[in-house]
Amino acid sequence: xxRHLPLAAVLVLxxxxxCFAQPxxxxxxxxxxxxxxxxxxxxxxxxxxSEMETALWNAWKNKDAKPFETHLSSDSVMVGEMGVGAKxxxxxxxxxxxxxxxxxxxxxxxxxxxxASTALITYKGAAEGTCGGQPIPTxxxxxxxxxxxxxxxxxxxxxTPAK
Numbered sequence: 227x228x229r230h231l232p233l234a235a236v237l238v239l240x241x242x243x244x245c246f247a248q249p250x251x252x253x254x255x256x257x258x259x260x261x262x263x264x265x266x267x268x269x270x271x272x273x274x275x276s277e278m279e280t281a282l283w284n285a286w287k288n289k290d291a292k293p294f295e296t297h298l299s300s301d302s303v304m305v306g307e308m309g310v311g312a313k314x315x316x317x318x319x320x321x322x323x324x325x326x327x328x329x330x331x332x333x334x335x336x337x338x339x340x341x342a343s344t345a346l347i348t349y350k351g352a353a354e355g356t357c358g359g360q361p362i363p364t365x366x367x368x369x370x371x372x373x374x375x376x377x378x379x380x381x382x383x384x385x386t387p388a389k
Contacts, residue, residue, distance in 0.1 A: 276347065285320070287327040325355060333349065351385070
């Protein structure tokens with residue numbers, strides 16, 4: 227046993243030297259956090275989206291297709307008493323729409339955030355005027371807005387006549 231003691235000591239020293247010579251493990255760097263813009267409050271988001279929604283009502287009143295081209299997503303869907311339509315349908319019919327809108331009011335706004343880039347707004351819309359010779363009904367309306375490439379766009383809009 228005494229013969230093996232020097233061999234064991236040399237072996238322990240050699241292994242210890244080998245262990246200490248290993249590079250130290252370092253924590254892998256975490257990916258750089260994406261810079262965030264300033265936090266938007268619910269009130270600020272409501273203001274932004276309701277202004278864009280109001281711009282679309284102004285465009286409807288003035289038979290102006292441009293705001294619809296700007297604010298609707300390319301895959302947007304609209305549902306109303308005439309059925310289901312897409313962005314192109316709305317843009318095409320805007321100039322020839324048989325509506326004479328004198329004024330409108332939008333009230334009872336509510337905002338529901340569905341995620342960082344998705345929000346649902348609901349409101350009541352009342353217009354004075356006619357469409358196709360008939361009085362324009364007051365509606366409960368909802369629009370789903372999505373933020374794509376830093377811009378809010380309406381992806382869905384629905385109207386139900388209010389009672």
